[in-house]
Amino acid sequence: MQGSRELQWRRFAITLVVLVAVLFPAAVAALYVLDPYGSGRVTLIDPPGVRAQGTRTEHASRARDQAFDSVIIGNSRIQALSPERLTALTGARFASLTIPGTHPKEQLTLLRWWLRHRQTPPQVVLLGTDAYWCKADPTLTPVNPFPFWLYDEDPLVYARGLARFSVLEEGLRRIQYIVGARERSRPDGYWDYDPIYVLQGFETPEKRRRLLEYKTEVPVNDTGRFPALEALREAVREVPAAATVVFMIPPAFVTGQPKPGSAEADTEARCRAALGEIAAARPNTIIVEWPGTRRETETADDYFDQIHYKGHLARVLEDTIAQRIRAARGA
Numbered sequence: 001m002q003g004s005r006e007l008q009w010r011r012f013a014i015t016l017v018v019l020v021a022v023l024f025p026a027a028v029a030a031l032y033v034l035d036p037y038g039s040g041r042v043t044l045i046d047p048p049g050v051r052a053q054g055t056r057t058e059h060a061s062r063a064r065d066q067a068f069d070s071v072i073i074g075n076s077r078i079q080a081l082s083p084e085r086l087t088a089l090t091g092a093r094f095a096s097l098t099i100p101g102t103h104p105k106e107q108l109t110l111l112r113w114w115l116r117h118r119q120t121p122p123q124v125v126l127l128g129t130d131a132y133w134c135k136a137d138p139t140l141t142p143v144n145p146f147p148f149w150l151y152d153e154d155p156l157v158y159a160r161g162l163a164r165f166s167v168l169e170e171g172l173r174r175i176q177y178i179v180g181a182r183e184r185s186r187p188d189g190y191w192d193y194d195p196i197y198v199l200q201g202f203e204t205p206e207k208r209r210r211l212l213e214y215k216t217e218v219p220v221n222d223t224g225r226f227p228a229l230e231a232l233r234e235a236v237r238e239v240p241a242a243a244t245v246v247f248m249i250p251p252a253f254v255t256g257q258p259k260p261g262s263a264e265a266d267t268e269a270r271c272r273a274a275l276g277e278i279a280a281a282r283p284n285t286i287i288v289e290w291p292g293t294r295r296e297t298e299t300a301d302d303y304f305d306q307i308h309y310k311g312h313l314a315r316v317l318e319d320t321i322a323q324r325i326r327a328a329r330g331a
Contacts, residue, residue, distance in 0.1 A: 068095035074128025080314035089322035096189035104228035105140035134271035249289035256306025
């Protein structure tokens, strides 16, 4: 009797292993063809866009959209910029590939993915170059999770990335999207964070008091090197020379700026100088910034916190950016 049960369990285990060995590769192959995130590796089933699912994965599809010849790349500090308005102001067709919480490594990955999928020459590349580009970390280690496998050129890396339950779930949602049961995410990638900040209480008296407290995001980097900017120098070499590259240093409220004479202020000055060298070495490259104390950095009603400005200030910043772009393009 004992031997019979052991034989049954052995047969069950063998059957399970065989099923997994057969079904698992088949599932990955099906996902590869289905292309849950619209990466374009297989275009057998390739409807425009993807469902709304979060920008970390949405951008794999959005970056392929040939309706846009210009791009905004950065984190939440540049997210408030409206691609639709920049399009109207400049004539270049902008999409936003901004992702909150990302650092240089993820942003450079998106830039290369976007460039790789251009069928016509890019017109404008607008990069948010905030304090994270001034860090000393030579590995550019991300702080938050990011699906690098989704943007990798190696099909095997991509295939391995598909082998997870969350992707299988997204594959089922992709089928729903294909048959019209789910709505498409906004094609140009813009989403207004003002209502979110309001819902999170950033207009309450307590949050307004915190805005007046000193808190800078600028790091102390006394190594003499800025590894992220070194990577940026290499990346912009891949941008066609005729395209305009804009390095935008996002504004910060006065309480978010380094104190004069501090180690942070020294780091910021050297980092900006290094960014200026990159801009000077490439044609059609400009830096847009609002440094120091000025009306745009001293008005508390323009900011939710020390580094996140409100939509109405973003409109002013868009005007400034557009003016500089038009001048650079001779328009």
